[in-house]
Amino acid sequence: MGELVLAATALTRGRVTGEVLRSAVPISFWGGVGTDGVVVDAHHPLRGRSLSGRVLAMVSGRGSSSSSSVIAELLRTGQGPCAIVLAHPDPIIALGAIVADELYAIATPVVVVPEADLVLLTGTVTVTSNPDAGTATVTRVSSS
Amino acid sequence: MPPLVLTDEEQDLLTGGAGQGVAMAMRVVTALARVRGADRLVEVSGAHVDSCLYHGRAGLDFARRLLDLGAAVRVPTTLNVGSLDLLHPGTVHEDASHPGVLTGGRELMDVYAALGARATWTCAPYQVGARPGLGEHVAWAESNAIVFANSVLGARTDRYGDFLDISAAVTGRAPLAGLHLDAERLGSVVIDLSAVSPTRLHEEMWWGVLGHLVGEVAAGGVPVLVGAGENAGEDALKALGAAAASSGSVGMFHVVGRTPEAPDLASCSRAGSPVTVVTDADLDVVRRRLTTAQGTRLEAVSLGTPHASLGEIQRLAAVLASAGGAVHPGVDAVVSTSRGVLALAREAGLAATVEAGGFRFVVDTCTYVTPVLAPTVRVAMTTSGKWAHYAPGNIGVDVVLGTVGECVTSAVAGRVVLDG
Numbered sequence: 174m175g176e177l178v179l180a181a182t183a184l185t186r187g188r189v190t191g192e193v194l195r196s197a198v199p200i201s202f203w204g205g206v207g208t209d210g211v212v213v214d215a216h217h218p219l220r221g222r223s224l225s226g227r228v229l230a231m232v233s234g235r236g237s238s239s240s241s242s243v244i245a246e247l248l249r250t251g252q253g254p255c256a257i258v259l260a261h262p263d264p265i266i267a268l269g270a271i272v273a274d275e276l277y278a279i280a281t282p283v284v285v286v287p288e289a290d291l292v293l294l295t296g297t298v299t300v301t302s303n304p305d306a307g308t309a310t311v312t313r314v315s316s317s
Numbered sequence: 318m319p320p321l322v323l324t325d326e327e328q329d330l331l332t333g334g335a336g337q338g339v340a341m342a343m344r345v346v347t348a349l350a351r352v353r354g355a356d357r358l359v360e361v362s363g364a365h366v367d368s369c370l371y372h373g374r375a376g377l378d379f380a381r382r383l384l385d386l387g388a389a390v391r392v393p394t395t396l397n398v399g400s401l402d403l404l405h406p407g408t409v410h411e412d413a414s415h416p417g418v419l420t421g422g423r424e425l426m427d428v429y430a431a432l433g434a435r436a437t438w439t440c441a442p443y444q445v446g447a448r449p450g451l452g453e454h455v456a457w458a459e460s461n462a463i464v465f466a467n468s469v470l471g472a473r474t475d476r477y478g479d480f481l482d483i484s485a486a487v488t489g490r491a492p493l494a495g496l497h498l499d500a501e502r503l504g505s506v507v508i509d510l511s512a513v514s515p516t517r518l519h520e521e522m523w524w525g526v527l528g529h530l531v532g533e534v535a536a537g538g539v540p541v542l543v544g545a546g547e548n549a550g551e552d553a554l555k556a557l558g559a560a561a562a563s564s565g566s567v568g569m570f571h572v573v574g575r576t577p578e579a580p581d582l583a584s585c586s587r588a589g590s591p592v593t594v595v596t597d598a599d600l601d602v603v604r605r606r607l608t609t610a611q612g613t614r615l616e617a618v619s620l621g622t623p624h625a626s627l628g629e630i631q632r633l634a635a636v637l638a639s640a641g642g643a644v645h646p647g648v649d650a651v652v653s654t655s656r657g658v659l660a661l662a663r664e665a666g667l668a669a670t671v672e673a674g675g676f677r678f679v680v681d682t683c684t685y686v687t688p689v690l691a692p693t694v695r696v697a698m699t700t701s702g703k704w705a706h707y708a709p710g711n712i713g714v715d716v717v718l719g720t721v722g723e724c725v726t727s728a729v730a731g732r733v734v735l736d737g
Contacts, residue, residue: 184352204710208373208416215710238458238478239372245480246373265478267352271345272480276378304351 176313179290183302183309184262185270187282190299190314191255194219194227195291201236202243202269210252229254230294234263244269248279256281256300258311260288284309319356321347327358330488338388342484349481350492359454359493361474364390364486365442365466367397367458368479369429370686371422379480380428383487390486394434395442397459398624399426400687403438404656404680412688422687434486438681439655441555441624443470446657451577454497456485460562461555461623461703467569469554471577473497476568496568502578504541504571504586506534509594511544518545521556521629522720523600525702528557530603532565534593540570541586547574552626559623560702607705610696610715613732617697617714618644618724619684620676621653622704627661629721630654634667636725637674644675645731649690656680675728685711698724698733 196219200206205214210225224247234240244266247253253273257266262285270281282302296316302309323331331343350358368376400415400422402408411419430436437445440459449455449472457463457474458481466472475495477485485491495501508531510518517523531540540561549557549572561567571579571586579585620633633652644650652671654662659680662668668678679689685708690697698717699705705716717733727734 185348203372204707238367238460238476239370241479241481242368242372242376245375245379249373249375249378262352262354264349264352264481268345268349268478268480271348272375272379275341275344276375276382304348 179311181284181286181309183304184267184283187280188301189255191228193294196231199235202240203237224254225252228256230258233261234266241268245272248273257283336387338383338386342487345484353492353494355492355494358490361456363455364394365457366482369399371400388487389433391489394486395437395447396434398682402681456491458482461559464558464562505538506540507592509544512596520720522700524553524556525560526604528560529564529702532561542572546572563703563706607718614696616694618650618728619699622701625654630662634670642729644728647731648728650676650728653679
C-alpha cells in the first residue's frame with residue numbers, strides 16, 4: 174500500500190495515532206455502547222467489539238442527543254475511541270468530544286472526510302485536527 | 318466554511334466579561350457553531366434543558382463546573398425529566414445498567430435547579446406554561462419538545478441536546494443554523510392522509526403509529542401532512558411528533574390547515590417534494606411492527622410518554638370509571654406526567670379517580686429512561702409510539718401497542734385484550 178494522506182474538515186482539536194475500526198452502520202452511543210466501550214446494540218454488526226483506543230470511522234452518528242453525554246463519559250474513563258472520522262458533521266458526537274476537552278483536557282479529534290474516502294481507511298492512521306486553523310488530515314502510518 | 322463572527326457583547330461573554338462560567342458555556346456554543354457552519358449566533362429568549370438526566374460522571378462534572386464558576390441561566394429555562402421521581406421516593410431503583418442513578422441522578426437534578434432553571438422536570442414543558450410564540454428563537458432539547466416547539470407553536474429551535482442546551486441557557490445564545498433558518502423549515506416530503514379512516518384519527522395511539530411511519534419516510538427531513546388533521550388536538554400532534562422524532566430524527570413537521578406555518582401546501586414546502594400516500598393498511602403494518610410481544614401475557618401498562626396532559630388524564634379517568642373494575646393486582650399500571658399537571662389533576666379530582674382505579678402516577682422522570690417498572694416485568698402495554706420504540710432496547714420489555722381503551726381493559730383483565 175502506498176502513502177495515504179486525506180484532507181479532512183476539523184470539528185474538534187487533537188492529534189492521535191490509532192488503529193482504524195470502520196463501522197458500516199452508524200453507531201448510537203446512547204443505548205448502543207456500554208460503559209466499557211464495547212458495542213452492545215444487539216442489531217449492530219460490531220456488537221461485542223470494543224471502540225476503546227480505536228480510530229472510529231463511520232458515515233455519521235445515530236440516535237438520541239444523550240449520546241453527547243455518553244461519549245464524554247467514555248472519554249473521561251478512557252474507554253472511548255481515540256479519534257472519530259465521519260462523512261457527515263455530527264454535532265452530537267462533536268459535543269461529547271468538545272466537553273471532554275473542556276472538562277478533562279482530553280483532546281479527541283473528530284474530523285469529516287468525503288464519504289468515498291472512508292473505505293480507504295485501514296490499518297493504523299494519524300489524525301490531526303485544528304478547528305481554529307481550519308486544518309485536518311488523516312494519514313496512514315501502517316497498513317496492518 | 319464561513320468564519321464565525323461574534324458581536325462585541327458575545328466576544329465579551331467569551332472572554333470572561335460575565336464571569337468564567339459564562340465564558341465556559343460560550344466556548345461550547347461557539348465550538349458547536351463552527352461544527353454547524355454557522356456564521357453568527359442568535360439570541361434565544363428561553364431554553365429547555367435535557368442534560369439533567371444522569372448518564373454518568375461527565376454530565377455531573379459539566380454542570381457542577383458551570384455552577385462552581387458562578388454561572389446561572391440568563392433566560393427563562395425549564396428542565397426536562399431527571400432520573401428520579403422526587404415526589405414519590407422509592408419509585409426508581411438502581412440496576413446494573415444504571416449505576417449511580419440514585420445518588421448521581423439526585424445530585425445532577427439539584428445542580429440544575431441551583432443554576433436557576435425551573436424545576437419543571439417534564440418532557441412536555443409546553444403543558445406547564447413554556448410556550449414560545451411564532452417566530453421566537455429558543456434553545457430546546459428533548460426531541461419531542463423540539464418538534465412540538467417548531468411545529469405546533471411555530472417557535473424556532475434547532476435539535477439541541479446535552480451540554481449545548483444549558484450552555485445556551487447560560488449565554489442566551491445558540492448557533493444560527495438548522496431550524497432557526499427559514500429555508501430549513503420548508504417541507505421536503507409530503508404525506509397524504511386522505512385515505513386514512515377518520516375514526517382512527519380520534520385515537521392518540523394511531524397518531525403515534527402515524528408518527529413512527531412519518532419519521533421513517535421523512536428520514537431527517539421536514540414532513541408535510543395533507544388530507545386530514547386540520548382539527549388535530551395538541552395531544553394528537555404531541556404523539557405524532559414524539560414518534561416521528563424517535564424513528565426518524567424529525568425536528569419539525571407541518572399539518573396543512575392546522576400548524577402555524579402551513580396555511581397551504583405551497584407556502585410550507587419545497588416545490589416538487591415527493592408524495593407518500595398512507596393507508597389504514599400501512600398503519601396496521603407499523604402497529605404490528607411496534608408490538609413485539611406475542612400472546613396475552615401482561616405485567617405492566619405505561620401511559621404518558623410524552624408526559625400526560627390534563628386532557629389525557631381526564632380521558633383515562635373517564636375510561637377507568639366505565640371499565641367496571643380496578644387494575645388487576647398482577648399488573649403495574651403507571652401514568653407518567655409532570656408534577657405541574659399532576660397538581661392540576663389533583664385539584665380537579667381526576668387524580669383520585671385514576672388512583673382509585675389502580676393506576677399510580679410517576680412524575681419528574683419517565684418509565685423508559687430509568688428503572689421504574691419491576692425487574693420481573695416482561696410484557697408492557699402502552700399507547701405511545703415513542704415508548705414502544707425505545708422500551709424494548711432500554712429496559713428490556715416486550716411491548717403491545719394499544720388504544721387507551723385497550724390498555725385499561727387489559728390492565729383490569731390482567732391480560733392483553735385487544736378490540737376486534
